[in-house]
Amino acid sequence: MNLAFVLALLVQNVHQVGEVFDAATRDRMRQRELYLSEKMAQLLLEIEQKNMEQSRAGRRALLPAVLQSWKVWAAVCLLVLLVWVVRKLHQKYQRMKKSSGKEGSGSEEEEEEKEDFEGLLHAGIQPPVNDLAHKCRAMHCLVSKLLNSCRILLSDSFYPVPQPPIGVGSAYEGWCPREDDPVFCLLVPLTAPRGHTFHLELGTARELPARNSRIRVELECTCRTEEETGVLCFLHNTEDRLGKQPPSLLHTLCTGGYLDAEKIARWFPVLIQDAWRRMPESARCRINVQPCSRSCRLHVIDGFNRIFIIEMMFGVRQHRTDIFLSSHKIEGIVIPSTTWPQSCAVAEAKFFRHIAAHAREDSFHLRCMQVWACLLVGDNISVYEVKTAVMHLLTVFPMEHWRARHFLQRMHDILWYLRCCLEERSLEHFLIGNEAVPAEIILPRDFRVSRPLNLFQRLEQEPDNHVRAECELDELPDQFTRLLISQQWQTSTCPQTSFS
Template sequence: MQAGIFKVCLVVVTAIVNHPLLFPNENMTLLANDEQIIQKMREREENLRSQQLQLEQLLSSVENKEENKDETNSDPKEEEPPWDFWSALSMIIFLMIEIWRQDFQDGNSQALNKEEDDLPFIGNHCQGVSLPNKAVLAIFYEQYIRVITHDVAKTREFVEGFADDLLESLRSVCNRDADMEVEDNMCVGSTYENWRVNRPLTCDLIVPFAPPEPYQFKCQPWVANQSIPPDKQGCGTIQVCGPGDEARSCVCDKTKLGEDMVCLLHNPTNKKTDNREIDLLCSKNTNLLDTHQVMKWFQSAVTKAWGKISHKYDFDLSFSHLDSPGALRVKFRSGKIISFNITPVVQFEDTDLYFISHFPSSPVSHDLSHTHWVLSFAVYEKRFLKNIAKHLPMNSCHLSCLQIMSFLHSKQCHITGTSGLSTYHLKTVLMHLILARPFTDWDVVMLEERLRDMFKSLEKCLLEKRLHHFMVGNPKLPQFVNLPEDFQYAEPLNLFRPFVLNRELYHNTLVMFYEMLRNATVLINEYSLNLPALPVNK
């Protein structure tokens, strides 16, 4: 009796161990489409199954000996259920578990098949979709891209002049002893890199700011601060250091001053402002700079600055988005509108790296806390594209590829909605591709081939859920970029990490990408004027 019960328990436990998929909640991290993992699990299952058979044989032999011994010593009136009864019961339990597991796997398989059915082009590596040929692309570029970008120079000239005047007015309305100090603006982004095509043509400017003396900012990027979690890679924190923290960097600590000499910074009689009067824009109960507080301060300061100079201009100025304090829109009496972004940033040491509260081209991320700032490489990226153009053939097609991809992405987003794919990802793919191919391959006559290469590279990155940041941890980065070594030799930063963590976002992005690929020819033909009937490349 005891041996039979023991056997039933042993078989049940063995079946459970042999089939861990009975607990789906504990296996949610398994990627169902990972064939290597599934193959390893199958091998492990076969191994455990063979061990189970060996245990059953060993147990059967032991029980036979025990039964023979019991028959000689037990009362003949007492009868036990035969051994076959326990074997049959064990087999029934085992079969029920096996059927349940198969049903579970079939359900998952159907869900996965349904998911794959939504992605008809997956695995084709862009081979099954025809892109417009050279002639169509050339006509489209001349009749659409050049038409909407011909007035970029005038727009940039106006925005830069007006931004200088607005910031000068902002400095005049701020208290220099108790408010943040605003420096000169810098022009970055797609408009100044000559590849923006989306209307309206929006200029992006960044404005460094610093706290009043004797305070200073201490920036800690993720490469230097081990306390920043992995999901905050690419970010950092900014501490606001007071006079006590700054003393260690003053020369008066290292040099003996004469009796008639005092430190102008630490002289107790030289107190510009009571500390309580200074709004340092920190997060509550911390000394960390708060992105939300900075945005509120900057929006208020811009409003005051415009009120002081509005009488000089014959147009209206308003905020485009309340979540972006520097997203401004100028509306002339003629109805013409010019949009631009002025975003406050904090400079990282003496480099061209800047901590930014959010990127103007993207919505404010709610995944980040108010004390985490995103590190912007915009100045270095602008320098790379400007200098690499000197090594490429005249009238290179690299920016044309990015413009066409950006156009297709924008139109597809209007059809299917936004996804996890942004124009910054497209720009990153292009920059990697420029260094991966010979410079001579970027001649203007190779536009179709390079455009297809961009689609292939982007598809490969999406399927692998891995797109490395172009600047961080890139050993191929040219010397003229002059990126700080801590970032150039850091661990590569995966821009597609959100796809690993968010399955729904990844699925929607893949659907959008393949729809964009499928609609490429239709959209280009639709937005081209008077296209002749041209044969498709064979």
């Protein structure tokens, strides 16, 4: 550009001074102008050619990347085309199959209904979401912190010591019927305070699980540790000296020397409220404690005014097994305050965790149990009895046979199993006398060697209830179909499982 500017300036000067030169000089100047113009044009042409060569070199460098990108897109387009072709072939095969079925048996309407039903099945029933599991962990964590605060408050007293909670019931087993409004049930194990021991007295009727068990509280000698702990021995000190320290458990939460479940249920809410005030979570949430006759119920209200219901029952572990003597009330039976029936709730929750550890992610065994819990609205077949049947079948069919495509068949198997049990008036308890119980579930020796408990034994003495139970079972297939069509079972109000 600078060279062109100079040449232009020279040409302008030539025209300006051209008038003062003679003709010969002007000819020489004109020739010189033509020569310089040719040189300028040649120079500009060389510059342009050089730029074009540089541009071609850049395009050649970019060409491999462009070609590679083109190959990728070509592969994607080819894959999409293959998927489309396979889908068209599959649709054509299905139409040919329907046509042949129509010519052979005339069952086109049945095939269409089956296809619609299976589509509805997969659209309306999805595997349980992890939201319930997340809530269960959150409630368990909250109660664990709360009980830890309680233990700090009880460090200088002689009340029962609450241990970390154990999740039980339908929510912690994974099949809660009411996923939107579950009740988080937690068993709080109790251990004896210093200077005390618990002696478990099982029922004398030799029934399992025992209903008439009691927990006898005895004092033990602590003379050797008096100087170290500063706690006086309740057995070998006078009442005057003992008056300086808190009273023993026998004088607070016992009746006739036996641990009183109703007294514990009245004492525990006060302890919970005192411990909650010392927790940092109390600044973000609030709780309402609702005492029950033999348990404690909490309403936890978070910052979004969502309410979570936690029910805590108390228990004393039977030796080192997964069986507890529990404070939970047996439905329909009035029991004394010092009676602690045996509970299998912890062992049953452990069984479902064992199954979950061996199941695939798309396993539908929990959904089967959930649907059955929503279907049962009668009084003659309980949710616990259906859960027992499902537990038996979970040890019969391998876990790979509980996937989504087996859902209808497994539901039919559960119905068939219950119908056979009703006809024979015999449904065996899963944990008693059953060799199929996983070895990791620790049971007392009596549970393993005893004859199985018949949960349908009552039907032998109640013929009318047996007939009504059979009628209820016969109506379940129609209820199941209506439930799938309406898709109301995901939010409907359903009965909860028992803890027995």
